[in-house]
Amino acid sequence: MSDTKDSKPQMAPRDQEGEAATDPGTQVAAGVESTNRGRSSVIMAAGTLVSRILGFVRQWLLVAAIGGYGIADAFNTANTLPNTLYNLLAGGILNAILVPTIVRTLSQNKGHEGTDRVNALLTLTAIILLGLTVLTVALAWPIVLLFGGGMHPQLFSLTVIFALWCLPQIFFYGVYALLGQVLNSLSSFGPYMWAPVVNNLVGIAGLGVFLFLYGTAPAHNFDVSAWDTSRIVLLAGSMTLGIALQALILVFPLQHLGFQLRANFHWRGLGFRRTGRVAAWAFAGLLANSVMTLIVTRIGSEANGVGQAANQFYPATSIYGYATMLYILPQSLVTISVSTAFFTAMAFHATQGDFAALSADYLQAVRLSSLFTIPLAGMLIVGALPLANFTASALPPDQARAMAVVLVTISLGIPAQTIFVTNTRVLYSLEDTRAQFLSTLPFPLLTGCLAVFAYLTLSPEWWLEVTVIGEPLAQFLAAWWGFRMLRRHGLDSKVLHQITEHYWRCVAATVLAGLPATVLFALPVPGAGWSIGATFTSGLGRCLVVGLIMVPLYILFTWIFGVHEVRRVAATKSREPRAKRRRR
Numbered sequence: 001m002s003d004t005k006d007s008k009p010q011m012a013p014r015d016q017e018g019e020a021a022t023d024p025g026t027q028v029a030a031g032v033e034s035t036n037r038g039r040s041s042v043i044m045a046a047g048t049l050v051s052r053i054l055g056f057v058r059q060w061l062l063v064a065a066i067g068g069y070g071i072a073d074a075f076n077t078a079n080t081l082p083n084t085l086y087n088l089l090a091g092g093i094l095n096a097i098l099v100p101t102i103v104r105t106l107s108q109n110k111g112h113e114g115t116d117r118v119n120a121l122l123t124l125t126a127i128i129l130l131g132l133t134v135l136t137v138a139l140a141w142p143i144v145l146l147f148g149g150g151m152h153p154q155l156f157s158l159t160v161i162f163a164l165w166c167l168p169q170i171f172f173y174g175v176y177a178l179l180g181q182v183l184n185s186l187s188s189f190g191p192y193m194w195a196p197v198v199n200n201l202v203g204i205a206g207l208g209v210f211l212f213l214y215g216t217a218p219a220h221n222f223d224v225s226a227w228d229t230s231r232i233v234l235l236a237g238s239m240t241l242g243i244a245l246q247a248l249i250l251v252f253p254l255q256h257l258g259f260q261l262r263a264n265f266h267w268r269g270l271g272f273r274r275t276g277r278v279a280a281w282a283f284a285g286l287l288a289n290s291v292m293t294l295i296v297t298r299i300g301s302e303a304n305g306v307g308q309a310a311n312q313f314y315p316a317t318s319i320y321g322y323a324t325m326l327y328i329l330p331q332s333l334v335t336i337s338v339s340t341a342f343f344t345a346m347a348f349h350a351t352q353g354d355f356a357a358l359s360a361d362y363l364q365a366v367r368l369s370s371l372f373t374i375p376l377a378g379m380l381i382v383g384a385l386p387l388a389n390f391t392a393s394a395l396p397p398d399q400a401r402a403m404a405v406v407l408v409t410i411s412l413g414i415p416a417q418t419i420f421v422t423n424t425r426v427l428y429s430l431e432d433t434r435a436q437f438l439s440t441l442p443f444p445l446l447t448g449c450l451a452v453f454a455y456l457t458l459s460p461e462w463w464l465e466v467t468v469i470g471e472p473l474a475q476f477l478a479a480w481w482g483f484r485m486l487r488r489h490g491l492d493s494k495v496l497h498q499i500t501e502h503y504w505r506c507v508a509a510t511v512l513a514g515l516p517a518t519v520l521f522a523l524p525v526p527g528a529g530w531s532i533g534a535t536f537t538s539g540l541g542r543c544l545v546v547g548l549i550m551v552p553l554y555i556l557f558t559w560i561f562g563v564h565e566v567r568r569v570a571a572t573k574s575r576e577p578r579a580k581r582r583r584r
Helices: 024-034 037-066 071-108 111-138 140-148 153-166 169-185 190-194 196-214 229-248 251-256 272-310 317-327 329-352 355-382 384-391 397-411 414-429 433-440 442-457 460-467 470-488 494-522 536-560 564-583
Strands: none
Touching: 037 071, 037 190, 037 196, 037 317, 037 329, 037 384, 071 140, 071 153, 071 169, 071 229, 071 272, 071 317, 111 140, 111 169, 140 153, 140 272, 153 229, 169 190, 169 229, 169 251, 169 329, 190 196, 190 329, 196 229, 272 317, 272 433, 272 442, 272 460, 272 470, 317 329, 317 384, 317 397, 329 355, 329 414, 355 384, 355 397, 355 414, 355 494, 355 536, 355 564, 384 397, 384 536, 397 460, 397 470, 414 433, 414 470, 414 494, 433 442, 433 470, 442 460, 442 470, 494 536, 536 564
16 A cells, blocks of 8 residues: 555654554554554453453442342343344444445545544444433333343332433443444554443443442342432443443544544445445344344243342352353453454455465464463353452352352353354455355244243243353354354364364363462362352462463473464563563
């Protein structure tokens, strides 16, 4: 692509790397060719790590404020709806269309012409998002009925009120995605991953005020009479405010890059005929994935209703939500960071028809991601109960055990999830959302079948735990199917063999590294706090034990098994002292 700067001096800031920026179109090409992906991935992972740490603090405060059952299920159901509905109504469409379209627009249209066309696309999308948000708020009651209709009537009414305050988050989720995708297309990846830090800080502040004013809640908390307007607004309103600030703060890095946001209502020529079919299949894919969320949430609400009537705890929506906070760590820390760093380049290679480069990017992204996600999955499985004690210490023993069981079950699918997420990114870059839709079908089919089986044949204590077995099974089927679709696009046939070989080495290293910690936790250690009723402190201690045992052993075994990335780092480190001695 041309290196010529736009003749107008408006676009001449410095980017994150300190290099003088040209117009956005040139930045796209330059970013594909010269962006340090390793550095970008580290920046994104660091932002995600800080955000997740703050997220655990927020979760700990949330459990203290509303408990783990009853009121907690009402709030968590309502607060989960915006993200679920956003992903259903717009998320996949934005991912499938926006990045390829922005890359294509900025690379083909220089200077203000490219900026204006992207602003037109952003304006139209923001208007659609606003309309969808208003519609979902108006339909709050039937939406809550669909997801949480099994709740006790009083809890159901409170859930609807929570939803009215939480559903406006849909618009801000969309704005966050829109601005973040523009930044990613300009090869500025850090702000998108660091912005959630603001959201978590606002949430922590809101919960801190809530606990100061109202104190802690019992673990089994069904008393809705205390929930007046001030409590509802403080809890749900602070969550929505956090999402809003997370989105709006991205305006500043865009301005720093020289991209001037402005409303543009000239929508003709944006290529919607071409993208309409892509959007339809993207919507279908997100619909299939959202059905799985609906099934899990609904089976949880049914368990909640039965449990409240019998004054008995059964694993429900909040238990799944707390476990998911830990489960998504490998994906958000590693897979999303790596695949996002590669996504713009993959979209560029796809538009150029360079499938050799696309295959190389795909292989590198999967190998690099799985090198970390596989051992992280092992740590989640081995340390599930300590993690439950540590991150949700207010939960009583039976709820901590249920959270650990759910966490172990869904974590089994993390290795396949790495491939599935990367497959999705590549298929989006190829604008083949039909194949992506087909790869998501196992999620609703398997979870739906297991939910029906559990509901009809098992007691309520097993409903959620059996239903979530479908999630890891679906991850493996979806990963396999997605790879088949990529082969049809011309992905190198050798890639599957290389990935399989890499996976077996990493899985074997993880199993061997996890055995000592597993044996240690299985031994009776009087007074050591290994038990199911362990405290926050012992939970933290056991988490550290898992890490201190597994991390060095995993590095050792991956080196022994000849994992290329580990051997290369070891060789580099061994050469550094010799190079220093030669310089002396």
